[in-house]
Amino acid sequence: MDKLTIKTPEEIEIMAEGGRKLAEIRDEISRQVQPGISTGQLDTMAEKMIIKAGGKPSFKMVPGYAWATCINLNETVVHGIPGEEKIKKGDKVGIDVGMFYKGYHTDTSVTVGGPEKFLEVGRLALKKAAEQASPGKRIMDISKMMQETVEGAGYSVVRALTGHGIGRKLHEEPAIPCFAVGKYEHSPFLVSGMVLAIEVMYNEGAAEVAYKNDDGWTIVTADDKISGLFEHTVAVTGDGPVVLTTVKK
Amino acid sequence: MSAPTVFEVEGVVLENLPNTSFRVKVTSSLPDNLTDKILLCHLAGRMRRNWVRLLPGDKVRLEINSLDMSKGRVIYRLK
Numbered sequence: 001m002d003k004l005t006i007k008t009p010e011e012i013e014i015m016a017e018g019g020r021k022l023a024e025i026r027d028e029i030s031r032q033v034q035p036g037i038s039t040g041q042l043d044t045m046a047e048k049m050i051i052k053a054g055g056k057p058s059f060k061m062v063p064g065y066a067w068a069t070c071i072n073l074n075e076t077v078v079h080g081i082p083g084e085e086k087i088k089k090g091d092k093v094g095i096d097v098g099m100f101y102k103g104y105h106t107d108t109s110v111t112v113g114g115p116e117k118f119l120e121v122g123r124l125a126l127k128k129a130a131e132q133a134s135p136g137k138r139i140m141d142i143s144k145m146m147q148e149t150v151e152g153a154g155y156s157v158v159r160a161l162t163g164h165g166i167g168r169k170l171h172e173e174p175a176i177p178c179f180a181v182g183k184y185e186h187s188p189f190l191v192s193g194m195v196l197a198i199e200v201m202y203n204e205g206a207a208e209v210a211y212k213n214d215d216g217w218t219i220v221t222a223d224d225k226i227s228g229l230f231e232h233t234v235a236v237t238g239d240g241p242v243v244l245t246t247v248k249k
Numbered sequence: 250m251s252a253p254t255v256f257e258v259e260g261v262v263l264e265n266l267p268n269t270s271f272r273v274k275v276t277s278s279l280p281d282n283l284t285d286k287i288l289l290c291h292l293a294g295r296m297r298r299n300w301v302r303l304l305p306g307d308k309v310r311l312e313i314n315s316l317d318m319s320k321g322r323v324i325y326r327l328k
Binding site: 003004005006007008009135136174185186188189190191192193238 | 258279283315316
């Protein structure tokens with residue numbers, strides 16, 4: 001069990017710089033999404049942009065994963081492997097990308113192309129969850145906010161997967177579930193200097209997920225309905241939450 | 250399933266108390282709500298086993314649980 005890592009303001013500043021660059025890449029990739037383009041092409045584009053920005057693709061540093069991004073089509077929840085598959089009109093396309101920049105990881109994702117009502121819920125849930133990330137609150141405050149927003153709209157949150165702390169390693173403690181689990185009193189407090197990758201993972205249908213095939217990565221919804229993923233890297237500071245993976249400064 | 254909730258900070262020993270307890274002032278700049286706070290700390294078992302003695306003025310590394318930030322655990326005596 002690793003300890004929580006506390007980052008100094010200087011470290012957070014470096015992560016913010018990486019986060020801004022990554023956010024630009026994320027937005028650019030999501031603009032490139034159009035019918036006919038293959039997920040592999042999007043991945044190649046993202047990798048080129050990350051290297052051009054002076055970083056390294058975080059996901060390539062995950063043992064066994066050889067791509068810069070995860071592209072999640074329709075029923076894919078997370079870890080969709082980019083490949084030959086072409087995007088069709090009306091497909092929901094989730095883009096999950098991470099960059100290792102000056103020694104620190106940042107991680108973000110966005111979903112485009114699905115039904116607007118469905119996407120709006122995810123955006124709202126992430127926004128509300130990120131607002132909870134201030135010192136004195138608990139991890140469960142974030143989780144509860146995501147669950148309430150998503151379930152309030154009639155969708156379900158994925159229980160098998162979580163958000164995570166982020167820093168020198170892509171995945172750090174603590175885990176941030178999208179739903180409230182355990183006793184509120186036992187949930188860790190947020191302290192300033194923590195940096196969290198808050199991920200909202202939600203399904204149009206039931207919460208159950210399953211491995212799609214034997215590639216060992218791709219996770220899809222059990223009932224083949226679409227799934228959304230929105231993620232930001234958020235720093236907990238004395239002045240409240242700071243979303244690092246955002247373009248505007 | 251318990252989430253790991255501990256993190257490390259540095260501090261300076263102010264006072265030795267009975268039962269290998271100490272009052273320690275936090276010197277780390279982060280997390281900011283802890284800076285200059287005075288915590289009641291005990292000596293980690295590994296340090297007690299190795300007869301590490303602390304005196305007022307010693308710089309130490311503390312482990313703090315986010316669930317109770319009024320207490321600490323001294324895990325290292327810094328040079």
